[in-house]
Structures are given as structure tokens and as C-alpha cells.
Amino acid sequence: MRVIEVSEAGGPDVLRVSERPDPVAGQGQAVVRIAAANINPTDLGARGGRFARDPVEPPFVLGWDFAGEVTAVGDGVSEFAPGDSVIGMLHWYDLKGTAGAYAEAIAAPVEWLVALPEGLGETEAATIPLNALTADQGIALLDLAPASTLLVTGASGGVGGFVVQLAAQAGHRVIALAGRDDEDWPASLGASEVLARDTDLAAIEQVDAMFDAVPIGEAAAVAVRDGGTIVTIRRTDTFEPGRGIRKQGFLIHSDRGRLRELVDDVAEGRLKTRVAVTLPLAEAAEGHRLVEAGGLHGKVVLVP
Numbered sequence: 367m368r369v370i371e372v373s374e375a376g377g378p379d380v381l382r383v384s385e386r387p388d389p390v391a392g393q394g395q396a397v398v399r400i401a402a403a404n405i406n407p408t409d410l411g412a413r414g415g416r417f418a419r420d421p422v423e424p425p426f427v428l429g430w431d432f433a434g435e436v437t438a439v440g441d442g443v444s445e446f447a448p449g450d451s452v453i454g455m456l457h458w459y460d461l462k463g464t465a466g467a468y469a470e471a472i473a474a475p476v477e478w479l480v481a482l483p484e485g486l487g488e489t490e491a492a493t494i495p496l497n498a499l500t501a502d503q504g505i506a507l508l509d510l511a512p513a514s515t516l517l518v519t520g521a522s523g524g525v526g527g528f529v530v531q532l533a534a535q536a537g538h539r540v541i542a543l544a545g546r547d548d549e550d551w552p553a554s555l556g557a558s559e560v561l562a563r564d565t566d567l568a569a570i571e572q573v574d575a576m577f578d579a580v581p582i583g584e585a586a587a588v589a590v591r592d593g594g595t596i597v598t599i600r601r602t603d604t605f606e607p608g609r610g611i612r613k614q615g616f617l618i619h620s621d622r623g624r625l626r627e628l629v630d631d632v633a634e635g636r637l638k639t640r641v642a643v644t645l646p647l648a649e650a651a652e653g654h655r656l657v658e659a660g661g662l663h664g665k666v667v668l669v670p
């Protein structure tokens with residue numbers, strides 16, 4: 367099968383098409399023929415030699431999120447059968463790049479997989495796991511009091527978009543910092559107020575909490591009231607906001623039960639996600655260039 371390998375740390379050109387043996391379903395695993403794989407910003411970091419957790423030595427295969435069809439199952443698997451459509455998220459750091467979603471197929475433990483609901487397209491589905499779970503887990507860490515005011519940075523993006531929706535639906539007042547020329551999207555997701563990307567956050571009203579999904583860091587923390595709360599998607603962010611503000615960084619963990627609920631929410635129209643561009647697998651480098659350039663209104667999804 368074809369995969370996209372990172373041949374060495376560097377720019378998008380280090381992404382190469384490579385051949386690897388077809389995966390075989392081991393005990394408790396299903397082989398999934400991948401129909402869609404989302405490009406996440408963390409993939410760009412890993413490609414460039416920047417890792418959110420343990421470093422991984424090239425050559426390695428990128429990609430956390432995928433959707434596709436089960437083609438084989440191993441011993442002990444009763445939950446899925448060949449022909450089933452599934453969505454999956456692998457915790458890339460646990461695999462250390464030995465396998466990834468930028469591939470034609472993957473042998474996945476069934477704990478990584480949930481059924482793809484009828485009516486939900488594979489490209490859209492592939493944008494859900496990492497983004498929606500990160501949003502959900504970060505909101506839980508914020509431990510918001512009822513009807514809090516929450517500033518969400520990167521609110522037009524994959525993670526931020528889910529944060530806006532989940533927080534607004536939980537009854538919080540969401541102030542969304544939009545992406546470039548993209549104010550309508552967070553407004554459509556339930557934000558009470560949408561700020562342009564270059565807004566001076568020192569000049570806005572003080573908020574109870576911030577989900578820093580860019581992350582912007584110190585320049586955004588000024589908007590949080592004394593004693594407020596910040597969650598940042600960068601674990602290694604070291605600045606201390608002071609003023610009694612609690613700040614926490616985190617790295618996503620797998621949660622199949624919650625993923626199933628979030629996927630159903632998208633399938634049934636309670637949550638939205640969007641795809642800006644689909645590209646063939648072999649054009650992964652172009653996909654990385656697009657994500658790096660920013661200004662996209664949606665995710666870039668590889669279609670093997």
C-alpha cells in the first residue's frame with residue numbers, strides 16, 4: 367500500500383509517497399481502507415521536528431484522524447465486520463509514527479474505531495475526532511461556572527469551532543476570535559459576539575475564562591479577569607498569567623465513548639464541521655502548504 371512518509375525533518379517537500387506492506391488484522395484489530403484523513407496542525411509540527419510529546423525519528427507516517435471501510439477483522443473482533451464504515455482516531459504518539467492515517471489502509475485496534483453513522487460523509491467525518499475531543503476535554507478542564515463568559519481564540523478553526531458550539535450549547539456566553547475574513551462561521555455556531563482576528567484583546571471586556579486554541583498566549587491572557595481560568599492547547603506554554611488566574615495546558619487522550627456521542631451530534635446536525643479542500647493522498651505536501659498558509663475556511667482532507 368501507499369503511505370506518505372516524513373523522510374526527514376523539514377518543510378512540506380519532505381513528505382514522500384512510499385510503499386509499505388499491506389496491514390494485516392491482528393488480534394482485536396480491524397483493517398480499515400482509508401477513504402479520508404484529516405490534516406491537523408500537529409502533523410505540520412511533527413513534520414518539522416517539533417513534537418507535542420516524545421520525539422519520533424524519521425521515516426514516519428503522519429495522521430491521527432481517518433474514516434473508511436473495514437476490509438478485514440482479526441480474532442476476537444465481533445463488533446465490526448468487512449464492509450462496515452468507521453471513523454477512527456489513533457493516538458499518534460503511542461504508535462511513534464510506525465503507522466498513521468496518511469495511508470491507504472491501517473490495522474487499527476477496534477478501541478480506536480466508532481461506526482460511521484448513515485448520512486455522514488467520510489471527508490467530513492475525518493475532521494471530527496481530534497478536533498471535537500480536544501474541544502470537549504479542554505472545556506472540561508476549564509470547569510466553568512454556569513453562564514460563564516468564555517473567550518475562544520482560533521474560533522474559526524477545527525478545535526475552536528467545536529469549543530464555540532459545545533460551550534454555547536452548555537449555556538455559556540461565547541466571545542469568538544475569528545480567523546481571517548471568517549466571522550460568519552463562529553457566529554453561525556452560536557457565538558454571542560465575534561471579534562476580527564486582529565482585535566486588540568487588551569481592549570475588550572474582561573472574560574471569566576479563555577480557551578486558547580491558537581494559542582496566542584500572553585497577549586490574549588490580558589482579557590481574562592483576575593482569578594479566571596485559561597486552557598491552552600499547547601502543553602509546553604510556559605508563561606504565567608499571574609493575577610490568580612489558573613492556567614492549564616493539555617494533550618488530548620482517546621475517549622471512544624465520548625467520540626461516539628460527538629460523531630452522532632455531527633451526524634444529527636447538533637454540531638457542525640467543515641471541509642475547505644480535499645486532495646489526493648499523493649498531494650499531502652500541497653495540503654501542508656495550504657494549512658501552513660492559513661486563511662482556510664475549513665479543514666484540508668486527504669482522500670487516498
Ligand SMILES: NC(=O)c1ccc[n+]([C@@H]2O[C@H](COP(=O)([O-])OP(=O)(O)OC[C@H]3O[C@@H](n4cnc5c(N)ncnc54)[C@H](OP(=O)(O)O)[C@@H]3O)[C@@H](O)[C@H]2O)c1
Pocket residue numbers: 406407408496497500519520521522523524525526543544545546547563579580581582598599600601616617618659660661662664
Ligand atoms: N493539545 C492538544 O491535544 C491539541 C489537539 C488538537 C489540536 N491542537 C492544536 O490546536 C491548534 C488549533 O488546531 P486547529 O486544528 O483548530 O487549527 P485550524 O483549523 O488551522 O484553526 C486555527 C485557527 O486559528 C486562527 N489563527 C491562527 N493564528 C492566529 C493568530 N495569530 N491570531 C488569531 N487567530 C489565529 C486561524 O485563522 P487564519 O486561518 O486566519 O490563520 C484559524 O481560524 C493547533 O495549534 C493544534 O496543533 C492541540
